[in-house]
Amino acid sequence: MKHKKxxxxxxIVLLFSIFACWPLLGRxxxxxxxxxxxxxxxxxxxxxxxxxxxxxxxxxxLNSGYGIPIFLFHxxxxxxxxxxxQGLGFHAVSAFQLGLSMAxxxxxxxxxxxxKKIFGIRAGIVGAILSLYVPYWxxxxxxxxSIGEVWAICFMYVFLVCVEYRKHIFLPxxxxxxxxxxxxxxxxxxxxxxxxxxxxxxxxxxxxxxxxLLASYFWIPAIFERIYVVGLNTVNFNEHFVQLYELLIPSxxxxxxxxxxxxxxxxxxxxxxxxxxxxGSFIVAWxxxxxxxxxxxxxxxxxxxxxxxxxxxxxxxxWKYVPFFSFIQxxxxxxxxxxxxxxxxxxxxxxxxxIRFWSIVLVTAAVGFCYSxxxxxxxxxxxxxxxxxxxxFTDGTSSMGNSFSTIWSGWKQKxxxxxxxxxxxxxxxxxxxxTYLRRSLTVGSDTGSEVFMPILYFPGWxxxxxxxxxxxxxxxxxxxxxIVPPGDHKITVEFSETLVRRxxxxxxxxxxxxxxxxxxxxxxxxxxKHVTS
Numbered sequence: 001m002k003h004k005k006x007x008x009x010x011x012i013v014l015l016f017s018i019f020a021c022w023p024l025l026g027r028x029x030x031x032x033x034x035x036x037x038x039x040x041x042x043x044x045x046x047x048x049x050x051x052x053x054x055x056x057x058x059x060x061x062l063n064s065g066y067g068i069p070i071f072l073f074h075x076x077x078x079x080x081x082x083x084x085x086q087g088l089g090f091h092a093v094s095a096f097q098l099g100l101s102m103a104x105x106x107x108x109x110x111x112x113x114x115x116k117k118i119f120g121i122r123a124g125i126v127g128a129i130l131s132l133y134v135p136y137w138x139x140x141x142x143x144x145x146s147i148g149e150v151w152a153i154c155f156m157y158v159f160l161v162c163v164e165y166r167k168h169i170f171l172p173x174x175x176x177x178x179x180x181x182x183x184x185x186x187x188x189x190x191x192x193x194x195x196x197x198x199x200x201x202x203x204x205x206x207x208x209x210x211x212x213l214l215a216s217y218f219w220i221p222a223i224f225e226r227i228y229v230v231g232l233n234t235v236n237f238n239e240h241f242v243q244l245y246e247l248l249i250p251s252x253x254x255x256x257x258x259x260x261x262x263x264x265x266x267x268x269x270x271x272x273x274x275x276x277x278x279x280g281s282f283i284v285a286w287x288x289x290x291x292x293x294x295x296x297x298x299x300x301x302x303x304x305x306x307x308x309x310x311x312x313x314x315x316x317x318x319w320k321y322v323p324f325f326s327f328i329q330x331x332x333x334x335x336x337x338x339x340x341x342x343x344x345x346x347x348x349x350x351x352x353x354x355i356r357f358w359s360i361v362l363v364t365a366a367v368g369f370c371y372s373x374x375x376x377x378x379x380x381x382x383x384x385x386x387x388x389x390x391x392x393f394t395d396g397t398s399s400m401g402n403s404f405s406t407i408w409s410g411w412k413q414k415x416x417x418x419x420x421x422x423x424x425x426x427x428x429x430x431x432x433x434x435t436y437l438r439r440s441l442t443v444g445s446d447t448g449s450e451v452f453m454p455i456l457y458f459p460g461w462x463x464x465x466x467x468x469x470x471x472x473x474x475x476x477x478x479x480x481x482x483i484v485p486p487g488d489h490k491i492t493v494e495f496s497e498t499l500v501r502r503x504x505x506x507x508x509x510x511x512x513x514x515x516x517x518x519x520x521x522x523x524x525x526x527x528x529k530h531v532t533s
Contacts, residue, residue, distance in 0.1 A: 025098070033144045047061065111340075119348065179215040195299060278345060405478075459498050
């Protein structure tokens, strides 16, 4: 009977989730701030995977065919989901919107099971639905198109489920999934999750560390090699603070959040129902005699206050003098913490409401106030051909204003007319192999020559002549050039892992082996105990 109620509860939450993300499941195209950048990355990432590169770092067709290391710095997990969906036959636009809906639906599913374990089925349903209708969700989904943040919130809930159900073997994968979904949002959620784990189960705190190591193949190179690129952070946080009235007064817009977008500025509200839940929870806590629940209540309120303060101009000294804050880019990103806080406090209130009518009122109000936010403008359908036929997408750097590039060269606005050019001297050559990350050819020269390849240089690219590495001259325009001596030679130009990337890969492998080994031992010990008992 209990299992039937659980399935029914999960089904109710799923229905409310589907209602909110229904436009994503249609054929029409929903315009968002970041959506088109993600779509072109999906196309490029899928190309790399189908070519046999399982952990892409380089995007060879972007930047007018000169390539850029965009996958070295931008969170990969949404790209894997997008590639999986493309492999199943969906085009990149559908893959992007389906990926958003999958993350949102799974967030509702995991939030319900997290809250059910603490408060029971009925309160879990209420808390999950209230959190699904926090306005910031629809800013991320329908205005910004931030698929990475939506998946990060999903993995945050997976983490909370692992803690409550004591599934510590899966907890490192939840941490890694959070980091690989959106490394910036991970910086906000990990302190929250670390403290939550300390309150609920101190034994699991060390497991978080292994999850961070599991994702090190991505975040370690991204940190150490960011000095070689420009355009990773073009945001001036001073322009994106939230005013107090913007948090309290409901509003909706589809433009950016800068100070010059007052007319149709995107919404930065907490939401009417989340505000009611936050303030109403104080009344419940005042009457509550359960000290453990009070500790969690105070913890959630603490992070709620921190999120509000850090998004307001009052926190400017922190943003100026604490390096951590500048990485977050937008002060309003702290509003993402309102989602799990609303979930917990909503369930906390619902558990103490003797009359179920008030729970229904809360849920109805949450859906009603957010209904218009869940029905975005929908354009005519688009597919891959729409983007692949437009140079601003195929020849760009998949970044705002094409600002992302290396320190040696800016955005290349024109595609090269050749794939190999002899700049000085005379040479004859034939290609043996030509792939995304490896070009092998034979070159013959009587006098010696300078060979040019239209590839944007970045650490990891190397040139070999007769299997011996030679120096690359990339100072002129940021592309690969090297000298070929007289005679016939086999030339190879390829992209490989740097020392930093190799160490990071090794750390991830060690962490994965340790986690799997730990899981196998755990299963063996449990079976042994069961047999002996």
